[in-house]
Amino acid sequence: xxxxxxxxxxxxxxxxxxxxxxxxxxxxxxxxxxxxxxxxxxxxxxxxxxxxxxxxxxxxxxxxxxxxxxxxxxxxxxxxxxxxxxxxxxxxxxxxxxxxxxxxxxxxxxxxxxxxxxxxxxxxxxxxxxxxxxxxxxxxxxxxxxxxxxxxxxxxxxxxxxxxxxxxxxxxxxxxxxxxxxxxxxxxxxxxxxxxxxxxxxxxxxxxxxxxxxxxxxxxxxxxxxxxxxxxxxxxxxxxxxxxxxxxxxxxxxxxxxxxxxxxxxxxxxxxxxxxxxxxxxxxxxxxxxxxxxxxxxxxxxxxxxxxxxxxxxxxxxxxxxxxxxxxxxxxxxxxxxx
Amino acid sequence: xxxxxxxxxxxxxxxxxxxxxxxxxxxxxxxxxxxxxxxxxxxxxxxxxxxxxxxxxxxxxxxxxxxxxxxxxxxxxxxxxxxxxxxxxxxxxxxxxxxxxxxxxxxxxxxxxxxxxxxxxxxxxxxxxxxxxxxxxxxxxxxxxxxxxxxxxxxxxxxxxxxxxxxxxxxxxxxxxxxxxxxxxxxxxxxxxxxxxxxxxxxxxxxxxxxxxxxxxxxxxxxxxxxxxxxxxxxxxxxxxxxxxxxxxxxxxxxxxxxxxxxxxxxxxxxxxxxxxxxxxxxxxxxxxxxxxxxxxxxxxxxxxxxxxxxxxxxxxxxxxxx
Ligand SMILES: Nc1ncnc2c1ncn2[C@@H]1O[C@H](COP(=O)(O)OP(=O)(O)OP(=O)(O)O)[C@@H](O)[C@H]1O
Ligand code: SF4
Ligand SMILES: [Mg+2]
Numbered sequence: 001x002x003x004x005x006x007x008x009x010x011x012x013x014x015x016x017x018x019x020x021x022x023x024x025x026x027x028x029x030x031x032x033x034x035x036x037x038x039x040x041x042x043x044x045x046x047x048x049x050x051x052x053x054x055x056x057x058x059x060x061x062x063x064x065x066x067x068x069x070x071x072x073x074x075x076x077x078x079x080x081x082x083x084x085x086x087x088x089x090x091x092x093x094x095x096x097x098x099x100x101x102x103x104x105x106x107x108x109x110x111x112x113x114x115x116x117x118x119x120x121x122x123x124x125x126x127x128x129x130x131x132x133x134x135x136x137x138x139x140x141x142x143x144x145x146x147x148x149x150x151x152x153x154x155x156x157x158x159x160x161x162x163x164x165x166x167x168x169x170x171x172x173x174x175x176x177x178x179x180x181x182x183x184x185x186x187x188x189x190x191x192x193x194x195x196x197x198x199x200x201x202x203x204x205x206x207x208x209x210x211x212x213x214x215x216x217x218x219x220x221x222x223x224x225x226x227x228x229x230x231x232x233x234x235x236x237x238x239x240x241x242x243x244x245x246x247x248x249x250x251x252x253x254x255x256x257x258x259x260x261x262x263x264x265x266x267x268x269x270x271x272x273x274x275x276x277x278x279x280x281x282x283x284x285x286x287x288x289x290x291x292x293x294x295x296x297x298x299x300x301x302x303x304x305x306x307x308x309x310x311x312x313x314x315x316x317x318x319x320x321x322x323x324x325x326x327x328x329x330x331x332x333x334x335x336x337x338x339x
Numbered sequence: 340x341x342x343x344x345x346x347x348x349x350x351x352x353x354x355x356x357x358x359x360x361x362x363x364x365x366x367x368x369x370x371x372x373x374x375x376x377x378x379x380x381x382x383x384x385x386x387x388x389x390x391x392x393x394x395x396x397x398x399x400x401x402x403x404x405x406x407x408x409x410x411x412x413x414x415x416x417x418x419x420x421x422x423x424x425x426x427x428x429x430x431x432x433x434x435x436x437x438x439x440x441x442x443x444x445x446x447x448x449x450x451x452x453x454x455x456x457x458x459x460x461x462x463x464x465x466x467x468x469x470x471x472x473x474x475x476x477x478x479x480x481x482x483x484x485x486x487x488x489x490x491x492x493x494x495x496x497x498x499x500x501x502x503x504x505x506x507x508x509x510x511x512x513x514x515x516x517x518x519x520x521x522x523x524x525x526x527x528x529x530x531x532x533x534x535x536x537x538x539x540x541x542x543x544x545x546x547x548x549x550x551x552x553x554x555x556x557x558x559x560x561x562x563x564x565x566x567x568x569x570x571x572x573x574x575x576x577x578x579x580x581x582x583x584x585x586x587x588x589x590x591x592x593x594x595x596x597x598x599x600x601x602x603x604x605x606x607x608x609x610x611x612x613x614x615x616x617x618x619x620x621x622x623x624x625x626x627x628x629x630x631x632x633x634x635x636x637x638x639x640x641x642x643x644x645x646x647x648x649x650x651x652x653x654x655x656x657x658x659x660x661x662x
Contacts, residue, residue, distance in 0.1 A: 057558055059550070060464065089561035096559075101552040106574040115570075116560045167560060 004207050005031040005054075005175055010067035012046075012053045021279045023049040025231040026066070028306075031175065036201065036208040038222030038239065040215055040254065042276060046231040047211045051177045055088050071174070090120045093168030093206075097180040099161035103152035109136075110148030113167050120171045135166040139196060158189035162196065169200060176201075177209045182217070194221060215254055219243060224316065227251045230276050230287040233306055237317040247309045247319040247326075249292045286322070294323045365578075368654035375650020378643035385640055389439035392432035400425065400433040400610050409626050419628040421618070430610040431632050437611045438640070441595040442588045445529035450584065452530060453537025460538065461545030471542065475535035484597060487528040491603035494524060521606050525598060529591050540583050544576035551575075578655030585651055589644025596637055612637050 012024040024046045031037050039047050052058050054069050054076060069076040076087060088094075096102050104112060113135065114128030123131065129148060136144030139162040152160060161181055168176060178197060182190035198221060201208050210221055218225055218239065225242045227235040227250065235248040246252050253272035274291035277283060286292070286299040299322055306320040369375055388395070397417075398404075404424035412419045418427040460471035498520045506514035513519070548554060548571065557567050596613025598604035605611050612633040619630030 055559070057555065085561040085563060087561070088559055094556075094559040096552060096556060098552055102556045104553045104557070104571050104575070107570060115557075115562060115566070119563075119566075120561060164556065167556075 002033055003030050004033045004035075004072060006068070006070040007050075007054070008068040008070070010050065010053055010069065011065040012049050012058065012062055013065055014059075014061045015063070016061070016280065019280055022282055023062075023231050023279060024053060025282070027228075027231070027233055029226050029233060029236065031207050031209065033174075034201075034205045034207055035224065036210060036222050038218035038225040039209060039211045039228060040213060040218055040225060041228035042213060042254075042272075044276065044279075045228045047228055048179050050228070051094070051179060051209060051211060054177070055092050055094075056084060057088070057094075086120065089116050089168070089173065090171050091173050092175045092177060093171070093173035094177045094179065095161070095164045095168050095181045098184050099157050099164055099181075100184065102164050103155075103160055105152050108149055108151050109155070109163060112152075113148070113163070113170065116167060117170055131170070132166075135170055136163070139163070139166040139169075139200070140192075141166075157185055158192065161185065161189075161193055165193075165196065165200070169204070169206070172204065173206060175207045175209065177211070179211045180213070183212070190217075197221070215243075227254065230282065231279060232287060232320060234288065234321070235319040236306065237319075238314050241312070241314045241317050245313065245317075247317070247324075248288075248321050249294050249323075249325060250288050251319075252325065253291075286320075294321075294325055294328055296323055298322045365654040369650050372650040372653060374646040375654075378646030378650065381639045381643040382647060385435055385643075386439060388432050388435040392435055396426070396429035396432045398426035398429045400429045402426070402429075409629075411626075412628055418632045419626070421615075421629055427615075427629065427632050430615060431612070431636055434610040434612040434615060434633065434636070437605055437609055438592040438595060441525060441529065441605070442591040445526045445533065445591045445595075446584060446587050448526060448530040449533035449587070450537050452534040454541055456534065457538040457541025458545060461542040461549070468542070471538060475538050478531065478535045483532045483594065484601060486532060487594075487598050488601065488603050490528045490531070491524055491598075495520060498523070518606070518609065521604075524603075525595060525605055528598070528603075529594055532594065533587055533591065536587070537580075537583065540579060541576070544579060545572060548572045548575050578651075581655060582648055582651045585644060586648040589641055589648070592644075593637070593641055 007030065008028050010024055010027045011022075014021040014023060027046075027050055029037070039051075041047055049058070049062070053062075053064055053067075056064065056077070058064070064077060067077065071087065071091060076084065079087065103109075110129050110132055113132035114123070114125060117123045117128035117131055118125065121128075133144035133148055136147060141147060141159060141162055147155075152163075155163065165181075176197070181197070182193050185193065194217060197208065197210075200206070208221075210218065212218060222239045224238050225236070226233050227242075227248065229250050235242070235246065235251045237245075237247075242251065243255070246255060250272070272291055277287050277290065283289065283303075285301055285303055286295070287303070289295050289299050292299065302322070304320040304322050306318050308315065309317050309319050310324060402425060404420065404426075406424070407416065407420050408424040409422055410416055410420040410424075416426050416428065418431065420426055421430070456471050456474075460468040499517055502514045502517065502520060505511070554567060554571050557571055562570075595604055596611065596616065599611040599613030600617040602617075604613055615633040616630060616637065619626075619633065623630040
């Protein structure tokens with residue numbers, strides 16, 4: 001397997017009235033050809049900003065302060081806007097959370113779908129429409145040709161997400177970034193969308209970055225997972241290793257198995273107590289400190305770096321924590337004690 | 340899992356398949372709105388009169404008939420005559436011309452200024468945005484009529500003097516007609532009062548549409564900025580703009596009448612409903628017909644534009660299409 005996308009030391013911040021919001025703080029990860037990478041973390045931890053930074057689709061207040069985004073060796077952060085547009089849609093496709101508002105209400109589906117094909121692939125209008133009809137059928141919308149003339153409001157949420165997927169895959173990108181594509185949908189439709197992306201992935205060999213805050217979705221689709229917290233990657237592991245042997249207290253917390261802070265018994269935690277740090281005023285020590293039941297003195301003085309964990313079953317298992325949580329006997333193991 | 344199993348057959352499509360065109364859809368909604376349709380009739384009539392009024396009028400609007408001064412409505416003068424014996428109906432029909440041309444021209448000017456200023460503010464942001472917003476706030480904080488009076492009082496004399504000079508220098512008859520000074524001042528004052536509304540609307544539309552998901556999605560597909568502007572931003576801003584222009588047209592006509600009423604509007608000899616109302620008001624006890632005609636016209640037009648604006652608002656609001 002060869003590396004397709006290699007992100008190094010990515011830092012993105014937002015200029016706000018008083019100072020900066022440090023949304024992404026030195027994120028490094030890589031993606032191999034055909035691989036599916038899950039990205040998990042609480043709301044606001046920087047998942048979307050990280051992925052939008054890859055192709056610089058950021059709001060005006062944002063700036064990328066540092067880092068490299070190497071797509072097959074070429075640094076996307078050095079490209080000019082014209083080159084970047086060819087990468088967007090052409091090399092890196094994206095789908096977003098809210099399919100209800102992701103399509104232009106004033107343009108019919110056919111026109112909307114054919115524009116990227118005309119633009120990136122140089123197709124004629126007729127060719128692009130024919131291809132669009134095929135794409136619709138490919139994402140499970142029957143009678144594609146007839147539906148090309150319809151407008152977004154004539155499609156349900158799940159159907160619109162299918163259209164978005166068809167559009168983002170239409171120019172055969174190497175990477176598909178799916179930013180919580182199922183969050184806004186009904187449960188049954190969520191499963192259908194996950195299955196659809198899996199099928200398309202297996203058929204086309206596209207590498208997928210799947211953002212979610214739902215670990216169970218990640219278990220079903222990802223090969224590898226990165227866990228983000230406060231703009232940092234705090235753990236990275238192959239999906240099995242992550243579920244069987246999580247090493248960062250935050251990951252443990254996401255799995256709903258974190259012992260309670262302060263040791264009250266009988267208080268089973270399925271969510272992590274406390275709230276993430278203020279991204280405008282990040283501590284220079286471990287950002288999870290205030291919520292961590294394993295914290296030791298060192299955690300308050302030094303920010304842990306992401307490094308391979310000890311006794312790892314896989315060399316790619318890394319975590320950013322000063323403590324080997326397997327060795328710590330936390331006083332009251334609240335998890336599962338009572339309900 | 341096969342593709343067949345993946346088809347979204349279970350998903351209910353909430354839509355009637357017949358609705359395929361959004362603009363057609365909007366027209367259908369508008370037509371279904373009774374008040375809007377009722378409102379359209381006087382407006383169409385108004386524009387018709389404005390265009391063809393001079394051919395319809397029974398008398399010249401200036402023709403004075405001293406034998407029939409202040410005559411009550413009769414078969415000869417359907418709406419009676421004024422103190423100079425001029426036919427009121429003819430003057431009302433001519434007044435439609437004033438109202439419509441003032442409305443159209445001042446709306447066009449303020450719309451163009453508003454489009455430029457609003458787009459600059461929305462697109463460039465930062466200092467430009469701050470300046471435009473500040474300018475619109477200042478303009479809007481001044482009472483419209485007061486502003487018009489001040490403009491009229493301070494600019495009228497110098498402008499007329501300039502016209503006179505130009506005439507002496509060029510001997511061009513155009514500069515003899517001081518009526519132009521009036522028109523320029525009225526249009527200018529109306530545009531000054533109205534551009535901030537359009538500028539703020541355009542600015543808001545650009546800011547809001549730019550941050551919409553479909554624009555992000557289009558950018559994520561690599562669509563160029565120009566294409567996003569023409570395909571995404573402008574069509575989506577059209578609805579609110581059409582509504583605003585409809586309301587603005589009515590508003591401008593009412594304002595023009597208010598100017599005339601206060602004596603800073605278009606001066607005679609061009610008839611203006613506001614002027615007719617203010618004249619009529621002086622003797623409405625003895626000769627109510629002088630007031631009734633123009634007042635009823637004014638009221639009808641005002642209400643019609645309000646109804647049409649509401650109807651357009653409902654018909655063109657994409658949120659109600661579930662889009
Ligand atoms: N325009 C902005 N201005 C200031 N801060 C912003 C802006 N957009 C995002 N942020 C900040 O960046 C941080 C990361 O946001 P991001 O959208 O990446 O979170 P996320 O992990 O995708 O969360 P979610 O699960 O809710 O989508 C957030 O804490 C947010 O406060
Ligand atoms: S470094 Fe310390 S505070 Fe941070 S997660 Fe690890 S144990 Fe908790
Ligand atoms: Mg997000």
